[in-house]
Amino acid sequence: MGVNLRKINDxxxxxxxxxxxxxxxxxxxxxxxxxxxxxxLSLEQVRNVAHLPGIVGHSLAMPDIHQGYGFPIGGVAATxxxxxxxxxxxxxxxxxxxxxxxxxxxxxRDVSARLDALVGALYAAVPAGVGASSGxxxxxxxxxxxxxxxxxxxxxxxxxxxxxxxxxxxxGGCLEGAxxxxxxxxxxxxxxxxxxxxxxxxxxxxxxxxxxxxxPDVADVLGxxxxxxxxxxxxxxxxxxxxxxTDYLRVMDRAMAKYGITLPDRQLACxxxxxxxxxxxxxxxxxxxxxxxxxxxxxxxxxxxxFERVFxxxxxxxxxRLLYDVCHNIAKIEEHVVEGASMRVCVHRKGATRAFPPHHxxxxxxxxxxxxxxxxxxxxxxxxxxxxxxxxGMEECFGSSCHGAGxxxxxxxxxxxxxxxxxxxxxLERGVHVRARGVKTLAEEMPEAYKDVSEVVSVMDALxxxxxxxxxxxxxxxxx
DNA sequence: ATGTCC
Numbered sequence: 013m014g015v016n017l018r019k020i021n022d023x024x025x026x027x028x029x030x031x032x033x034x035x036x037x038x039x040x041x042x043x044x045x046x047x048x049x050x051x052x053l054s055l056e057q058v059r060n061v062a063h064l065p066g067i068v069g070h071s072l073a074m075p076d077i078h079q080g081y082g083f084p085i086g087g088v089a090a091t092x093x094x095x096x097x098x099x100x101x102x103x104x105x106x107x108x109x110x111x112x113x114x115x116x117x118x119x120x121r122d123v124s125a126r127l128d129a130l131v132g133a134l135y136a137a138v139p140a141g142v143g144a145s146s147g148x149x150x151x152x153x154x155x156x157x158x159x160x161x162x163x164x165x166x167x168x169x170x171x172x173x174x175x176x177x178x179x180x181x182x183x184g185g186c187l188e189g190a191x192x193x194x195x196x197x198x199x200x201x202x203x204x205x206x207x208x209x210x211x212x213x214x215x216x217x218x219x220x221x222x223x224x225x226x227x228p229d230v231a232d233v234l235g236x237x238x239x240x241x242x243x244x245x246x247x248x249x250x251x252x253x254x255x256x257x258t259d260y261l262r263v264m265d266r267a268m269a270k271y272g273i274t275l276p277d278r279q280l281a282c283x284x285x286x287x288x289x290x291x292x293x294x295x296x297x298x299x300x301x302x303x304x305x306x307x308x309x310x311x312x313x314x315x316x317x318x319f320e321r322v323f324x325x326x327x328x329x330x331x332x333r334l335l336y337d338v339c340h341n342i343a344k345i346e347e348h349v350v351e352g353a354s355m356r357v358c359v360h361r362k363g364a365t366r367a368f369p370p371h372h373x374x375x376x377x378x379x380x381x382x383x384x385x386x387x388x389x390x391x392x393x394x395x396x397x398x399x400x401x402x403x404x405g406m407e408e409c410f411g412s413s414c415h416g417a418g419x420x421x422x423x424x425x426x427x428x429x430x431x432x433x434x435x436x437x438x439x440l441e442r443g444v445h446v447r448a449r450g451v452k453t454l455a456e457e458m459p460e461a462y463k464d465v466s467e468v469v470s471v472m473d474a475l476x477x478x479x480x481x482x483x484x485x486x487x488x489x490x491x492x
Numbered sequence: 493a494t495g496t497c498c
Binding site: 105106109142143202214249254255 | 493494496
């Protein structure tokens with residue numbers, strides 16, 4: 013066992029192409045971060061992904077890489093649109109899991125005395141937990157089919173947010189080409205009561221303070237000022253997206269035999285992008301992605317209602333502005349330069365965020381001069397980061413960045429380490445008001461269960477793949 | 493991540 017890892021520089025490592033690999037592997041990491049994954053199979057997974065038909069560039073991994081289903085979490089793989097494959101394992105079970113950040117006119121001193129009330133109000137406003145049901149209302153299948161077609165536009169049309177929000181969401185909050193018929197009745201059944209619900213695990217609502225600004229000019233453009241309060245949501249497509257993934261893994265398993273594709277791991281199940289099966293998955297994936305954007309948009313409306321009630325002021329007085337919303341579990345057709353030639357590729361980002369540079373046509377107009385914003389949640393006790401995309405990231409990793417801290421302890425190990433501890437009180441002593449629906453969640457998600465996110469983003473910055481703009485410190489947190 | 497085992 014073991015993977016042949018060759019050091020290129022302090023933060024770049026190569027898995028040389030050998031045997032049936034179509035490209036080499038490339039891992040952006042530090043020696044210390046690599047040491048934390050020595051007991052999992054994520055590097056083997058990077059090597060396995062290099063066998064995908066049509067893969068170009070390298071099988072890539074970000075510094076927060078850890079083992080996932082087939083593909084590593086923190087992995088990026090681009091396949092040729094004309095003759096490459098698409099794989100549900102390269103997107104993940106939580107299709108369009110992502111993060112959005114809302115800035116406000118409030119400063120820390122305006123909210124510090126009311127945090128207990130605020131976290132309570134947020135907890136009451138947004139349903140959380142595994143089986144959590146809708147913060148909106150139960151939807152009929154015909155309504156749900158509109159949601160998966162329209163994405164974030166749907167809640168905006170139904171009282172949650174305004175049209176300006178859509179300009180500050182990746183893809184405008186809606187991937188074109190979603191096909192409601194490609195989503196199973198079972199997926200709709202699971203989703204009909206889940207619009208506007210947080211979910212569980214690492215998903216959260218968080219009130220944070222801008223703790224440190226590293227690039228003031230960029231922070232100004234993004235509307236971030238030291239001491240300012242921001243609100244973050246990390247969530248995805250809930251049971252609907254999970255069911256889409258499950259449904260199409262089965263479809264892909266059959267397609268592998270049909271198209272004569274053999275791969276080192278069955279969990280990499282895939283089909284040619286241009287096949288019937290590949291297109292069906294892609295269209296269903298887009299539908300689930302749109303549901304996730306509608307979900308985060310709905311939750312934003314619900315959560316801002318809580319802010320309004322606690323502080324007795326409206327959205328205007330609160331100075332609410334959606335900074336941006338990014339996804340980190342998705343596959344998209346994009347134009348990239350590969351070996352000197354421009355080509356259309358299907359970029360799988362699993363636990364990796366798009367990070368387009370300044371002046372890229374898909375970088376939102378408001379941020380065209382500074383680059384696309386990226387949000388990197390750390391853990392609930394330490395900090396999170398705001399980054400922006402850089403040209404080097406386009407050249408090295410298809411305009412992508414890391415997505416988080418990455419787990420250090422398994423859920424089970426974290427549960428054991430948290431046994432007998434009063435984590436809620438410990439976090440309060442660190443200045444974080446936490447409310448969790450499940451007692452187990454708090455232990456599984458405790459700060460010690462995660463790598464140091466500062467180390468992760470410093471690798472990205474050192475390589476100029478993305479730049480660090482600001483560090484955020486949590487002051488209130490709602491978990492599922 | 494997830495109606496955490498159809």
